[in-house]
Amino acid sequence: MAGPLIELEDVWKVYPLGDVPVTALAGVSLAIDRGEFVAVTGASGSGKSTFMNLIGCLDRPTRGRYRLDGVDVSTLTADDRAEIRNRKLGFVFQSFHLIARTTALENVELPLFYSDLPFDEHRDRARRALEIVGLRDREHHLPSQLSGGQQQRVAIARALVNRPSLILADEPTGNLDTRTSVEILEVFQRLNRAQGITVVLVTHEADIVAYAGRVVTFRDGRVISDVRHASQSAPAAAGPAGAPS
Numbered sequence: 001m002a003g004p005l006i007e008l009e010d011v012w013k014v015y016p017l018g019d020v021p022v023t024a025l026a027g028v029s030l031a032i033d034r035g036e037f038v039a040v041t042g043a044s045g046s047g048k049s050t051f052m053n054l055i056g057c058l059d060r061p062t063r064g065r066y067r068l069d070g071v072d073v074s075t076l077t078a079d080d081r082a083e084i085r086n087r088k089l090g091f092v093f094q095s096f097h098l099i100a101r102t103t104a105l106e107n108v109e110l111p112l113f114y115s116d117l118p119f120d121e122h123r124d125r126a127r128r129a130l131e132i133v134g135l136r137d138r139e140h141h142l143p144s145q146l147s148g149g150q151q152q153r154v155a156i157a158r159a160l161v162n163r164p165s166l167i168l169a170d171e172p173t174g175n176l177d178t179r180t181s182v183e184i185l186e187v188f189q190r191l192n193r194a195q196g197i198t199v200v201l202v203t204h205e206a207d208i209v210a211y212a213g214r215v216v217t218f219r220d221g222r223v224i225s226d227v228r229h230a231s232q233s234a235p236a237a238a239g240p241a242g243a244p245s
Contacts, residue, residue, distance in 0.1 A: 011064035090159030
């Protein structure tokens with residue numbers, strides 16, 4: 001398809017805070033093409049989380065324009081944005097947000113209850129998503145029976161189950177050890193390369209950005225650096241991932 005998947009034009013986000021408004025984004029213009037793996041980085045308070053909320057249709061800009069897949073999201077109602085989130089976006093967070101008393105399979109199925117798919121198809125899609133992240137044999141396990149890395153894989157499968165065109169990951173390795181973080185990042189790489197899914201990953205960890213094909217750095221609500229790598233590969237220092245955690 002022609003045109004970028006994500007396009008921001010002079011986007012501002014200003015929050016009222018007493019008599020002194022706080023500017024979280026200050027005139028950001030940025031385009032992300034389909035099939036890119038982009039790491040978004042910056043210090044705390046740089047604007048990267050606000051950027052993620054906007055492109056995830058969780059908020060609207062104070063001014064400026066945001067197009068997602070050609071649709072001007074800036075003008076949509078809250079219900080319209082919710083529909084876009086359900087159809088086009090998958091979210092992965094630092095905390096896994098799994099429901100403790102439901103199995104891995106049932107956790108992955110949850111987003112499908114808001115879709116128009118026949119109920120019989122829910123389980124098939126959820127199993128396929130778990131298979132993609134290497135957890136088909138853990139579908140009947142509760143979150144408490146899974147390691148941290150496995151729980152994050154379940155969360156990724158849940159993000160995949162609606163077959164989104166864009167996955168947004170906010171510090172997805174923040175609660176994981178180094179080895180498990182490598183495994184999770186390699187899952188994102190495979191989804192990006194093999195499935196063609198666009199991935200935007202927010203992180204403050206310098207070694208993680210090496211997994212992305214592009215690194216966008218924020219400071220004081222502005223993009224101060226936008227660098228594309230010649231090739232997208234895991235850093236040599238990471239070593240072998242080993243068996244799934």
